[in-house]
Amino acid sequence: VRTSHYPNATYFYELCDKYGLYVIDETNLETHGSWMVLGKEQPTYALPDGKPEWLASVLDRAESMVERDKNHPSIIIW
Secondary structure, three states, X not given: OEOOOOOOOXXXXXXXXXHOOOEEOOOOOOXXXXXXXXXXXXXXXXXXXXXXXXXXXXXXXXXHHHHXXXXXXXXXXX
């Protein structure tokens, strides 16, 4: 099961653990469309890739997700 851009409720992961479903856990980092809102033409403006201004936010979200979900054996990919 792919969580698709956002972590789910803890109960979801508990059910996946119980019933043997594999989970791809994704952090809440979704950027498509934000360049249009900001009036930019190129999507690369809004992509975190190697930009230092995104680093703290990306790491914080990833670390929060791993810390929250680290004890769920159903998660096979972060």
